[in-house]
Amino acid sequence: MARIIVTLLFFTIFFNSYAQDKIKSTGQIPILAWHGIPCQEMTVERFKEQKAAGFNLNFSVCRSNNELPKVLDAAHKAGIQLIISTPELRNEPEKTVKRFMNHPAVAGYFLKDEPTASEFAELGAWARRIQAVDNQKFCYLNLFPTGEQGHINALGVKDYREYISRFDKEVPLPFLSFDHYPIINDTLKAEWYENLEEFSDEARKVGKKFWAFALATEHKVPNGKYPVPTLAMLRLQMYSNLAYGAQGLQYFTYWTPRNNTYWDFQHGPIGLDGKRTEVYDLVKEMNEELNRISGVFLGAKVLSVQHTGNIIPRKRKGLPYFPKK
Secondary structure, eight states, X not given: OHHHHHXXXXXXXXXXXXXXXXXXXXXXXXXXXXXXXXXXXXXXXXHHXXXXXXXXXXXXXOSOGGGHHHHHHHHHHHTOEEEEOOHHHXXXXXXXXXXXXXXXXXXXXXXXXXXXXXXXXXXXXXXXXHHHHOSSSEEEEEBOOOOOHHHHHHTTSSSHHHHHHHHHHHSOOSEEEBOOOOEXXXXXXXXXHHHHHHHHHHHHHTTOEEEEEEEXXXXXXXXXXXXXXXXXXXXXXXXXHHHTTOSEEEEEOSBOOOOOTTTOOBOOSBOTTSSBOHHHHHHHHHHHHHHHTHHHHTTOOOOOOOBOSSSOOTXXXXXXXXOOO
């Protein structure tokens, strides 16, 4: 992992200096705080704090539509947009969308996280009901990453590419999104770059953009622990996402989820006590870099991605590598 990080750090320094003077951005990369500010904490001050860290989108679930007017107004004052989610959006989508579609702080509508193929038809019908009322804002859904064959079988498909392509055919969303957190314990997952390649390639085939994640919150998993991120870890994930063509960037999570014995979430940018942690400053620094170089990547098309070094990621193309003697 160290060699990859060094390469990306050089890449970061080069483009930070070059892009700032030579390439002007014509837009803003979406940077989403997933599990963002809790609805009950959504004040102008909290949204300004989030904006100062480089975010422009927040996703959190609210308990009812009646909570949304106040929080949408607060977000708008701070320059943040929301992907909204309430029980009424599911149960009364047309009524809910009509009520909020014209608010400037509404960016889109949340459907579900990590569905299986058996859920695609129902999700597609729900998305069409929303889009029939508002086709200017997006419906949002995040897909599973790849995994072992047992995981793929549980998704209801024969392979991961089928999972992506079937989803695109059955659920008419304007872009695709997936999460894959590549650093577990002190090891880089062998399948991560393969997953990036497959997802990027399938998105290109259907002519859609894709969004990807970086992990910002430590938590446990059955075979180890996702660590507290360092700046190098965030750079590795975000610049790899961009190299493979991602047009939207996301962090899991912004606000540390309430503890439970299974996941044991710790050290998100905003901690369990509602105060900033050291990760807030790292994410802020990362987002400042990303916003400075947005002109390099926003709207860019991937032609080819190849790797170099003494270890080439699984199933990826390698360039010649000449180590020092």
